[in-house]
Amino acid sequence: MSGNMNITLKVWRQKNKDDRGRFETYPVQGVSPDMSFLEMFDVLNERLINEGKEPVAFDHDCREGICGMCSMYINGRPHGPLQGVTTCQLHMRSFKTNDTIVVEPWRAKAFPVIKDLAVDRSSFDRIMSAGGFISVNTGNAQDANATPIGKEDADTAFAAAMCIGCGACVAACKNASAMLFVSAKISQFALLPQGQPERKSRVSKMVAQMDAEGFGSCTNTGACEAECPKGISLSNIARMNRDYINAQFTSQQM
Amino acid sequence: MTSAKLDARIPEGQLEQKWTKYRSTVPLVNPANKRSLEIIIVGSGLAGASAASSLAELGYKVKVFCFQDSPRRAHSIAAQGGINAAKNYQNDGDSTYRLFYDTIKGGDYRAREANVYRLAEVSANIIDQCVAQGVPFAREYGGMLDNRSFGGTQVKRTFYAAGQTGQQLLLGAYSALQRQVGLGQVEMFTRHEMLDIVNIDGKCRGIIARDLITGKLERHFGHAVLLCSGGYGNVFYLSTNAMGSNVTAAWKAHKRGAFFGNPCYTQIHPTCIPVSGDHQSKLTLMSESLRNDGRIWVPKRKEDAEAIRSGKLNPNDLKEDDRDYFLERRYPAFGNLVPRDVASRAAKERCDAGFGVNQTGEAVYLDFAYNTKFKYGKKEATKLGISNPTEEQLNTLGKAVIKEQYGNLFDMYQQITGVNPYENPMMIYPAVHYTMGGLWVDYNLMTTVPGLYALGEANFSDHGANRLGASALMQGLADGYFVVPYTIGAYLSNEIRTKPIDTNHEAFVAAENEAKARLEKLMGIKGTKSVDHFHKRLGKIMWDKCGMARNAEGLKTAIAEIQTLKAEFWKEVRVPGELNEFNPELEKAGRVADFIELGELMCQDALNRNESCGGHFREEYQTEEGEALRDDVNFNYVAAWEYISESNWQLNKETLNYENIKIAQRSYK
Numbered sequence: 001m002s003g004n005m006n007i008t009l010k011v012w013r014q015k016n017k018d019d020r021g022r023f024e025t026y027p028v029q030g031v032s033p034d035m036s037f038l039e040m041f042d043v044l045n046e047r048l049i050n051e052g053k054e055p056v057a058f059d060h061d062c063r064e065g066i067c068g069m070c071s072m073y074i075n076g077r078p079h080g081p082l083q084g085v086t087t088c089q090l091h092m093r094s095f096k097t098n099d100t101i102v103v104e105p106w107r108a109k110a111f112p113v114i115k116d117l118a119v120d121r122s123s124f125d126r127i128m129s130a131g132g133f134i135s136v137n138t139g140n141a142q143d144a145n146a147t148p149i150g151k152e153d154a155d156t157a158f159a160a161a162m163c164i165g166c167g168a169c170v171a172a173c174k175n176a177s178a179m180l181f182v183s184a185k186i187s188q189f190a191l192l193p194q195g196q197p198e199r200k201s202r203v204s205k206m207v208a209q210m211d212a213e214g215f216g217s218c219t220n221t222g223a224c225e226a227e228c229p230k231g232i233s234l235s236n237i238a239r240m241n242r243d244y245i246n247a248q249f250t251s252q253q254m
Numbered sequence: 255m256t257s258a259k260l261d262a263r264i265p266e267g268q269l270e271q272k273w274t275k276y277r278s279t280v281p282l283v284n285p286a287n288k289r290s291l292e293i294i295i296v297g298s299g300l301a302g303a304s305a306a307s308s309l310a311e312l313g314y315k316v317k318v319f320c321f322q323d324s325p326r327r328a329h330s331i332a333a334q335g336g337i338n339a340a341k342n343y344q345n346d347g348d349s350t351y352r353l354f355y356d357t358i359k360g361g362d363y364r365a366r367e368a369n370v371y372r373l374a375e376v377s378a379n380i381i382d383q384c385v386a387q388g389v390p391f392a393r394e395y396g397g398m399l400d401n402r403s404f405g406g407t408q409v410k411r412t413f414y415a416a417g418q419t420g421q422q423l424l425l426g427a428y429s430a431l432q433r434q435v436g437l438g439q440v441e442m443f444t445r446h447e448m449l450d451i452v453n454i455d456g457k458c459r460g461i462i463a464r465d466l467i468t469g470k471l472e473r474h475f476g477h478a479v480l481l482c483s484g485g486y487g488n489v490f491y492l493s494t495n496a497m498g499s500n501v502t503a504a505w506k507a508h509k510r511g512a513f514f515g516n517p518c519y520t521q522i523h524p525t526c527i528p529v530s531g532d533h534q535s536k537l538t539l540m541s542e543s544l545r546n547d548g549r550i551w552v553p554k555r556k557e558d559a560e561a562i563r564s565g566k567l568n569p570n571d572l573k574e575d576d577r578d579y580f581l582e583r584r585y586p587a588f589g590n591l592v593p594r595d596v597a598s599r600a601a602k603e604r605c606d607a608g609f610g611v612n613q614t615g616e617a618v619y620l621d622f623a624y625n626t627k628f629k630y631g632k633k634e635a636t637k638l639g640i641s642n643p644t645e646e647q648l649n650t651l652g653k654a655v656i657k658e659q660y661g662n663l664f665d666m667y668q669q670i671t672g673v674n675p676y677e678n679p680m681m682i683y684p685a686v687h688y689t690m691g692g693l694w695v696d697y698n699l700m701t702t703v704p705g706l707y708a709l710g711e712a713n714f715s716d717h718g719a720n721r722l723g724a725s726a727l728m729q730g731l732a733d734g735y736f737v738v739p740y741t742i743g744a745y746l747s748n749e750i751r752t753k754p755i756d757t758n759h760e761a762f763v764a765a766e767n768e769a770k771a772r773l774e775k776l777m778g779i780k781g782t783k784s785v786d787h788f789h790k791r792l793g794k795i796m797w798d799k800c801g802m803a804r805n806a807e808g809l810k811t812a813i814a815e816i817q818t819l820k821a822e823f824w825k826e827v828r829v830p831g832e833l834n835e836f837n838p839e840l841e842k843a844g845r846v847a848d849f850i851e852l853g854e855l856m857c858q859d860a861l862n863r864n865e866s867c868g869g870h871f872r873e874e875y876q877t878e879e880g881e882a883l884r885d886d887v888n889f890n891y892v893a894a895w896e897y898i899s900e901s902n903w904q905l906n907k908e909t910l911n912y913e914n915i916k917i918a919q920r921s922y923k
Contacts, residue, residue, distance in 0.1 A: 003533075016835065034530045034672075042535055042786070049784045049839070054830050057838055059323060061496040063536045065666060066421055067327045089669045114467055115836040118323075122444060125324050129436030133429035134388045138308040138735045141379070141386035145343060148397025158390035158415055161422060165326055194388045 003032025005097040009044065011056055012104045017112050017120075023102075033093035037080065038063060038070065040092055058117040065089040065229065068164030071171075072117055073104040078168035078227045086166065086229045106167050108176035110214045121167050123213040124181065130209035131202040132185045134194050153191050160187040162230045169224035169232070175216030180224040182210050183240035184232045190243055200247035207244055257906035260513070260894055263696040264368045269914045273372045276697075277740050281747035288313035291746050292754065294461055294476035296448045296503050298325030298431065300424055300727060301710025302482030304734025307430035310439035312739060314746075317474060318431065319443045319463055321498055321841070326428045329484060329496040330730060333420025334541035334663065336402060336412035337727040339377040344401055348409040350374045355915060357725060360406040360593050361690070361718020362868035362884065363917045364516070366892075366910060368697060369715045376736040377728050381413055383735055387426040391415050403546055404723035406593035406922075412724045417541050417663040423727055427734070446472075447841060448503045449769040451479060451510050451706060454761045458706035462762070462769045466841060469834035471766050473757035477749045478705045478742060481507060482734070485689035485711040487520065489849045489856065490801070491793025493686035494526060494539040500845040501852050504693050504712050512701035513894035513906060515694035515714030517852065518860035521721055521869045522802050523687030524550075524597035527670055528617040537685040538670055540620065541663055542723035545590045547629065547656065548620040548680065550601070552609040554578045559609045569611065569619060569679055580604055580618075588922040595720045595869045595882070596922060598684035602802050603880060605683070612681050621679035626652035684802060688726060690717040690869065691859075694894040694908070698741035699733060702894075705745060709733035714892065719868025776843045777833050781826035785842045788823045792816065792850055800857050805873040809861040816854045817901065823850060855895060855903060862905065865889045877919075886917055 007028045014021030028044050035043070038060050045055035061069040070087040074080035080090045095101065103117065111119040161184070169180035186203050189195025195202070218237060225234040256262075265276040283291065291314050295306045298320040310316045320328060340353040353374040358365055381399070385391065391413050392400040401410040415422040434440040445466040452460040452473070460475040486501035487493035508514045525540045525548075553559045554576050561567035580600055582589045592600075601618045604610070611617050631648030634655060640647060653676055657664065667675045693701050693708035695715055700707050710730035717725065755762075799812035823846070831837040866875040866882035867889070875883045892908040 003531075032531055032533055035533045036535070036670075039533050039535050043533060046784055046786060049828060049830055050782075052828075052830070055839060057836060061322060061327055061498050062329060062332045063497060064332055064494075064538050065669075066332050066418060067322075067329070067496060068331075069322060069327050084665070085669060089666065091669065091672070093672055118836065121323055125326075125432060125435070125442070125444070128429065128432040131436075133433040134386065135433065136383075136386045136430075137311040138304075138383060138430075138739065139379075141382035144341070144381045144385040144391075145398050149393055150397050151393050151395050154390050154393040154397075157388075158392075158422070161390050161415075161425065162418065164421075165324065188390065189388050192388050192390065194386060 003030055003035065005031040005033060005092060005095070007031050007040065007095065008100040010100065010102045011117070013056070013116055014113050016115055021113070031092050033091065035092045036063065036088055037072070037074070037090040037092065038088050056117060057115040060088055063088040066164060068166035071106050071119060071166060073106060073171055075102055078106065078171040079229050083226070084229055084231055106171040108170045108215070110176065110178070111167060111170065123215070124165050124167065126213065127178070127182060127206055127209045128185070131198070131205035134189060135198060147193050149192060157188045157191040160184045160191070160232065160236055163232050164230055166229065168227050168229060170215065172223040172227035173216065174221065174223070175219060177218045177224070178210050178215040179218040179237045179240065180228060180232055180234070182206050183236035186240045186243060187236040190239060199243065200251055203240060203243045204247045204251065255907070256909045257894070259702065259896070259906050260694070260908045261696060262366065262908060263698060264366070265697065269367060269371050272368050273375055280740055280743050282743050283747050283750060285313050287750040289315065291315065291477045291749065292317065292475065294474055294479045295319070295482055296461065296480065297328065297482035297484060297712070299328035299330035299482060299484060299710065300427055300730030301712070301734045302328070302480070303424065303427035303431045304731050305480055305482060305709055305738050306440055307427065307434050308735050308739045309742070310434035316434070316440045317443065317476065318440055319446045319448055321445065321447045321466060323444055325431055325442065325444065326425060328424060329499050330424045330727070331421045332496065333727055334417045334539060335404065335543035336414035336419045336724040337380065337423060338404065338411050338722070338724045339381045339413060339728065340374055340411060341378050341381060343399060344410045346409045348411050352409065353377060353411065356407050357716065357722060358718065358915050359920055360722040361720050362882065362920055363718065363886070363912065364867050364910065365716055365718030367912060367914055372737065373716050373729060373732050376732045379736055380728060380731045384423060384426050387430060389415070389422045389426040391422070402543055403591060405542055405545060405591045405597065406588070406722040408588070412543070414543065417543065417660055420727060423731065427731070448506070449844070450506045450765045452761050452765045453510055453703060454755060454759060457704045459755055460757065460762065462765045464769070467836050469832070469837065471769055473762045473766055475755050475757055477746060477752060478707065480707045480709055480738065481693065481712050482709045483712045485692065486849070486852055487686045487689050489792065489853050490686040490796045491789050492529065492534060492537050492797070494523060494537050497536060500848070502845050502848045504708070505848040505852055507693060507701065507703065507706060509897050511703045512706060512708070513694040513896050514691070514855060515892050515894050516691040516719070516859065517856045517895065518800070518863060518870050519690035519719050519868060520686060521594055521688040521690060522598045522684045523594055524601055524684050525620055525682045526685035526687070527667065528612055528614065528681055528683040538666065539685070539687060540667060540680060540682055542594070544620060544660060544663065547625040547659070548590070548622050549579055549624055550581050550590055550597070550618055550620055551577045551579045552604045552611060552618050556608050559611060562611050563613060563615065570623070578609070585922045592922045593720055593722060598802060599871060599880070601684055617681040617683045619679040620682045622656060622675070623679065626656055630655035688721055690714065690719060690721055694892065698744055699738055700745065707738060707742070709738060719870055773833060773840065773844070776827070776829050776840060776847070779824065779827050779829070781828045783826045783828060785827060785829065785839055785846050788819065788827060789846045789849070791819055792846070792853055795819070796853050796856070800860050803871050803873050804860050806861060809857045812857045813854055816850060816857065820850045823847065854901060858903060859893055859895065862893060863889055884919070
């Protein structure tokens with residue numbers, strides 16, 4: 001073992017989506033402060049396997065904070081105590097030895113639990129299918145520099161486009177609202193000339209799908225922005241609301 | 255002589271005309287027939303998502319499979335630095351030919367000319383396409399696209415979006431894919447893993463996939479199958495790949511008749527965060543774009559290196575004259591921007607010689623102090639009209655620019671290491687990053703199994719023995735957006751009369767039964783050691799003996815060790831949980847079993863190739879200065895390995911003909 005921290009984990013265990021679920025307590029010894037939070041789970045799982053028990057299921061992939069797959073709710077906060085950091089980039093040096101850490105899955109009606117800490121976020125994909133794109137077929141494009149785009153707009157669009165679709169905003173929200181996620185995609189396209197032709201239909205369709213998936217409403221608490229690992233701004237929600245109202249009043253679709 | 259089993263189907267004619275002519279003459283499938291042709295795509299990264307959306311737009315019925323919970327998670331998302339394109343927006347002399355030439359040379363003259371030229375040709379279209387999709391590339395104040403430089407080139411042709419270009423490109427392709435899902439042209443299967451291909455009458459006709467939530471096996475028919483499943487760097491256990499990246503799809507195809515091309519060509523990326531301990535699960539890349547502004551060095555004197563290692567000396571205090579900027583010293587023409595294989599070996603050489611700067615002795619510095627102050631600080635001061643800026647002003651102004659260019663990378667570095675890279679030089683060391691080898695494909699990107707294609711990192715085709723930075727994104731999107739939508743016509747135009755085959759066909763049933771038997775076997779071993787235990791041991795064998803430097807003796811030992819490991823794995827592995835449920839350990843077990851088999855083939859290939867080229871460095875074959883020494887007389891070929899039986903492969907050679915480029919020893923001096 002490579003470290004000297006001792007941690008007590010209280011982890012949500014749930015066999016499948018129909019199981020009620022419960023917390024289990026696991027002491028983890030010999031944790032190194034240089035380990036990532038997920039590497040500590042690797043250590044726990046290795047031990048559980050060696051003891052003939054079932055390891056804790058959790059989602060993860062790139063482990064460098066960009067794929068958006070990891071999703072633990074740690075001590076009441078999505079992705080844990082640090083701001084601007086995903087669970088995979090959270091390191092044990094952010095905790096003290098003898099800490100008790102409570103780990104739960106994302107909790108939202110639109111994110112049903114698959115097993116233990118893994119949840120189903122396919123509702124996000126369906127919202128994207130409803131309108132999160134610019135309808136341009138391959139081969140239709142003009143020269144990339146034909147339409148200049150001001151640096152400020154490009155940078156703001158990029159800041160919105162940095163969303164990794166992890167769902168922390170939903171998990172943080174007391175209403176389980178997906179407004180931050182949806183508004184980030186809407187803002188990215190609303191700020192660019194390429195996004196204008198479908199601007200109204202996009203916001204209408206994506207919001208409709210968001211509602212259909214069972215996400216809650218936004219009450220401007222701002223927990224989503226505070227917990228977003230990529231710093232997606234609440235102002236995107238304001239932009240989406242403006243666009244939405246505009247679309248409802250001026251849409252020519254009956 | 256090229257083996258009779260390999261036909262690269264390179265079109266006749268002048269290099270510059272091949273693709274244009276081919277595109278204009280390749281058979282077409284009329285729109286009505288496209289509707290009844292089904293295509294299966296495995297993997298949803300840049301290659302898979304771009305192919306899926308483009309083929310669906312053309313009217314084909316497409317099914318896409320990915321093991322992640324969403325196609326947006328594919329590991330292309332983690333690519334940082336940028337994407338190359340011969341746009342010549344910088345007016346610095348770039349052209350299709352120059353991108354082609356740089357890629358062939360960067361690949362150490364081990365790639366196919368016609369494929370690489372086509373790649374360079376379509377590169378400009380990719381940028382146009384992505385901008386049209388709303389990909390927010392970095393721009394200059396006038397609203398035009400910005401570029402940066404990457405290794406192995408002397409022009410600025412790399413388009414980027416901060417340090418997360420892969421993310422933006424993948425989200426663009428993912429948007430296009432989701433649009434087709436919404437339109438009903440693509441059926442998406444997330445959390446599904448392909449476990450075998452199904453061949454009927456010599457053609458690939460479908461796949462067996464496992465639903466990772468229920469554990470159920472499924473049979474899917476397709477008139478053609480496209481593997482866009484990425485590379486196999488995780489054979490080394492520690493790599494910059496995502497935890498789930500695996501070779502299973504490609505490997506199953508290999509065992510069903512697809513030849514594996516150049517498996518030993520692996521890319522060790524010079525700038526990764528060094529290993530910190532044995533708990534480590536993966537390594538993190540620090541983008542090559544950092545070499546635009548970071549200077550790589552170690553101390554000139556061993557005493558200083560020792561003092562730094564023991565914490566007695568702060569590297570910031572080491573005088574300029576006492577630093578060895580070894581890349582600038584050895585390669586003045588390209589300096590810090592030499593290709594990855596060259597930079598990695600140079601760093602290893604310094605560390606092996608005792609100049610490493612961290613506790614393990616396996617790290618060098620990547621230092622931004624000079625360019626922060628003098629390149630950016632000065633420029634910003636001039637812009638602001640500050641004529642005699644203080645050191646502090648220079649630092650502050652320069653840091654703001656560095657933050658804008660690389661902010662997310664610097665944050666990531668600090669988060670992982672606990673060290674602030676704005677104040678201290680980064681510590682970096684080479685790590686496994688990419689695999690140039692992959693399934694052998696012809697000019698159409700079809701493997702040796704008719705109807706089975708391989709795109710992106712999963713194929714071997716464009717990067718020779720070493721890939722240049724910012725070229726993986728280019729290749730993935732070129733294959734998916736602009737190559738396969740045309741070349742697949744050559745095959746599917748002959749399939750319009752093929753009715754969908756019932757998945758109760760005996761070939762489907764047999765393939766499913768085999769997959770099932772293997773899963774049951776894994777579950778039934780009930781041994782004493784975890785899957786990770788075996789994966790780590792495999793990784794160590796591969797890194798020590800088939801890593802940055804290889805030799806015949808080590809490779810022979812490695813083969814024997816891997817065979818022993820394989821036997822032990824199938825006796826001793828413990829897979830907990832159940833077959834028919836969400837069981838990540840079972841998924842890993844299947845993947846590691848395939849990696850073990852692949853590892854043996856990689857060592858075979860490395861042992862066969864008695865030369866050094868690109869990422870394949872055989873210690874026996876080097877120049878006096880320690881550079882890779884190719885043998886163009888005996889090894890100017892693609893090694894395409896044919897699976898015969900367990901631990902038994904037949905080598906087929908595809909001779910590489912250089913008609914347009916004069917083959918020479920690479921020089922970046």
